Amino acid sequence: MSTVYISLGSNIQREYHIHAAIFELKKISSACRISRLFEAEPVGFSGPNFFNCVVEIETSLSFDTLQQMLKELELQYGRSPNAQKNQSRTLDLDILLFGDVCRDSAPVLPRSDIYKFAFVLWPLTELCPDRVIPGDDRTVAQLWQSFEHSQALWPVEIAVTV
Numbered sequence: 001m002s003t004v005y006i007s008l009g010s011n012i013q014r015e016y017h018i019h020a021a022i023f024e025l026k027k028i029s030s031a032c033r034i035s036r037l038f039e040a041e042p043v044g045f046s047g048p049n050f051f052n053c054v055v056e057i058e059t060s061l062s063f064d065t066l067q068q069m070l071k072e073l074e075l076q077y078g079r080s081p082n083a084q085k086n087q088s089r090t091l092d093l094d095i096l097l098f099g100d101v102c103r104d105s106a107p108v109l110p111r112s113d114i115y116k117f118a119f120v121l122w123p124l125t126e127l128c129p130d131r132v133i134p135g136d137d138r139t140v141a142q143l144w145q146s147f148e149h150s151q152a153l154w155p156v157e158i159a160v161t162v
Contacts, residue, residue, distance in 0.1 A: 004094045005128065007054050007092070007093070007119075007124075008022070009040065009052045009089070009112075010091050010092065011049060011050040012088055012090045012125050013073050018037065020077055020091075021055075021077070022034060029057035032056065033056040033057060033127055034054075035123030036123065036126060037123060037158050038123060038154065039052075039153070040151065040153045041120040042087070042156070043117065045087060052119040053121070054127055059105065067107065069089045070095065071093075073093060074090075078090040078091070093110065096108065096120065097113045097133070097134070097136075100134045101134065110134055115152075118151040119153050121140070121143060122144065
């Protein structure tokens with residue numbers, strides 16, 4: 001079994017899509033923890049604000065199988081098959097950490113978004129502050145402490161359990 005952290009994001013029917021994604025992830029793993037839900041302004045483009053959270057699951061699936069399942073979920077919930085970066089989306093599901101796996105080929109692990117975006121790192125910190133990032137000597141909490149906190153991000157008072 002591998003402990004996996006997956007980021008969830010949506011800025012189109014965002015509450016519906018976040019809840020739907022969590023519901024689907026709970027089908028994959030009986031062990032599922034969810035961070036608080038956060039609202040964040042889009043980075044790199046103008047559009048509606050996003051809802052973001054991170055989900056921790058335990059799975060025996062391979063990385064490739066899980067990655068394919070997540071891409072299929074994105075499509076099932078209305079994401080365009082040729083969606084580009086920096087645009088609105090119904091659902092964005094990204095594997096941040098997959099056990100202690102490090103990958104240099106796409107998709108890279110640990111996912112570089114951990115180092116770039118508060119809407120990924122803050123919720124990840126809530127779930128696993130003491131976890132050492134594979135290939136890095138720092139814990140998630142240490143990354144958050146040294147992170148530049150200039151991105152607009154705030155917790156939302158909507159329950160994300162399904």
